[in-house]
Amino acid sequence: MMSFISAWCLVIISLCYTYVVAQLVPKGIRRMILFIPVFLYFFIVPLSLSTIHSIGITAFFICWLANFKLFLFALGRGPLSSNPKPLSLPIFLAVSCLPIKIHLIPKPTTSYSHGGNLLYYTIMVTLLVLMTKVYEYSTKLPEKAILTLYAIHMYLFLELILAATATLVRAMSGLDLEPQFNRPYLATSLQDFWGRRWNLAISGILRPTVYEPMVQLFPFLGANWSRAPAVFSTFVVSGLMHELIFFYLGGLMPDWKIMWFFFINGWFTTLEIAIKKKVNRKWRFSTGISRVLTFRFVMMTSLWMFFPVFKRVKIFEKTLEEYAYAGEIAAEIKKSIIASLL
Structure with missing residues (x-):
């Protein structure tokens, strides 16, 4: 501390x-x-x-x-x-x-903005607590089930920590802040998932630092096609930063699986954008099918290349140890308070 x-x-x-x-x-x-x-x-x-x-x-x-x-x-x-x-x-x-971006012009509340929805975040906290109990039986669960739990755990933790940060800043400053997630499980395409729904703080900072300069580097490709290398480059930079963060967390040299995860998602997102331009949006899957395909692709590549790194650096084992230690400290503090009152 x-x-x-x-x-x-x-x-x-x-x-x-x-x-x-x-x-x-x-x-x-x-x-x-x-x-x-x-x-x-x-x-x-x-x-x-x-x-x-x-x-x-x-x-x-x-x-x-x-x-x-x-x-x-x-x-x-x-x-x-x-x-x-x-x-x-x-x-x-x-x-x-902090992962916040100030609204210059107040925006109307949208259907995905949970704001002060106490019930929504109470449910998320409850699920996070229940998941820590499920980990006690991890040795009896198949590996894919454990990796899926990692995925859910990461989303719940990020949603809560980013929402708590935004709420704290809003309470201290009175500023209106943008949400950090936009229901990523409802994404209808990879472009929709990575650009408009998942961790908006990251996409918001990568756009001016990587995407926009890369678009300007390829003016000869035209306004539309110059975006392809820009999109792919954005995924590459994101992959490198994730590798660096996992190096900090585990102290191990990277095995580059996370880099491959972003490489593949970047390639398919770029390909998806190119296909959309080619067909000029004249043909598309239904919303339900698009959501299923998008979620399946992101989860499949995550379980294959992203979440095994969590297991390699033993992130959740260390996390549970810290939870247990924090619980012991809280119990000691509680005993001390009760003793002082008596």
Whole structure:
């Protein structure tokens, strides 16, 4: 806990440094050079932590999101620069290192925005707790069943941690924040799943840092076909960042299965987009069939290449150990409170 607090204190100090630099140095190469020490520290900081939860959260929030946002900020682009007026320091800190994006124009509530739906998140927490009990019988379950549990666990955990982060920032700042997931299980295509439904914080930061610059690199292909290498390149960068995060989590050299997962999904997403342009949307599967095919493809490739890495680095075993340890601490605190009251 102390290493986690110390690391995040240094992160906040580093972000304050970038905020001051931006007030003194105009956007461009000079600002980028002055940000380099922060970039390097943010790539190193997960190595100073020791628990799965602290490493995972810090690697995702700081090593990935903050570095990418600061890279754009150095060039005068991205969520830290897109507002009509400069952000205040507290808002700058929140947007820099948390998976949130501020709405410049209030958007109407949509059917997938659960917002303050307490029942929805209560059900998700209950399912997450029940899953930790199911893991006790993991030795009796087939491997595919365990990997499927990993998939459900990851989605529930990400949904809850990102929603909690957004809720906390909303309560502290009063700002309206975008949802992080848009019911990914209802996706009707790979493009729909990866671009509009799954982890919108990541797709939102990869678009200006990778996709849009790559589109501009291939103007000779035309406005439509220049997007194909841009889409594929976005998946490649995402794969590399996932490999880095799993290196932090497990301390093992990558076996590149996750890279292959994003490589294959990127290839088929690019192919899907090309086919759509070719047929000009004149023919398509029904919504129900499209959802089944999309979900089946994502799950099949996930169980084949993505979730075995969880088992390789023993993420869920370590997670359960941390849950058990946290439960012991909570029990001790409870006993201490009861004893003091008596």
